[in-house]
Amino acid sequence: MSVAPPASSLRIAVLGVGNIGSTFAFQLARTGGHDVTVVARPGSKRLEQLRRDGAIIDVKGERAGVHVTDALDEQIPFDLVIVTLLAHQVDAVLPALRRSAARCVQFMFNTFDPERLCAAVGPERCAFGMNFVQATLDGDGWLKATIGAGGQKTLMDQERWVALFHAAGLPATVERDMPSWLRCHVPLCVAFESVSVAGVKRGGGASWKEASALARGVHASFGLIKALGYPVYPRTKTLIDRAPASTFAAVLWSMSRVRSFRELLATGQPECEALVDAMISAAPQAGTLVRIADISAMKPS
Incomplete structure (x- = not known):
């Protein structure tokens, strides 16, 4: 698809200045030329680093000048607010987002209940996305993306x-x-993060029993989604839903043996547990029997 670049500089805020938020802010400010404000958690090490540097700095020493704050200024009519927090962290900022003068709020994280977020800020200014970048911050807070x-x-x-x-x-x-x-995507996110945690704990990969339990949990989660009246989407996930659990278990078992994969995703254990809780909380709304035990078993042991 061919897309035209934006006509002028925009005022953008990024809530959550970890690996992904820092990458977005760096690129939007340095390459995109936009006026970027980053909002880091009050009292956090990341806020201290950003205030010290007055910019986001990458490992090559390149700087992207940004405004640094510990709270969203609700009076500024930002053209775009990008939220890169995790689903279980977003409730703390939803009231400010609801009150804010932002023209568009884009949620960029895994969520099992996007409708709730949309209702919180209003459908006329709500947007969703999912990042596909890989990034880390070193001990000094410098970005490698x-x-x-x-x-x-x-x-x-x-x-x-x-x-x-x-x-x-x-x-x-x-x-x-x-x-x-x-x-x-939530069931797959949980499975990948959980199998990575298991692989790291074992020092070389998850067991077949662990991978199989996660594959059954993915099938049970897709069953929950359908019982709630939603489709399994897109086609790639439909294929996983229709295939035997052992097929996806083999994928999980194999990927847990890739060191870079398991070490990257094992850091997502808190997100994994919160997403499982979100699915279990939604189960009573389903009009049919849901295999809650299989979903609950997806939490890292």
């Missing part, structure tokens, strides 16, 4: 933000049904 590896592109549901990201050196593409995509 890998963008577009293997042709990966960040997903977004609005073309204008795809254009914005492209112009800032962040490959992106349109996914029209981001709420369905995000909801159905």
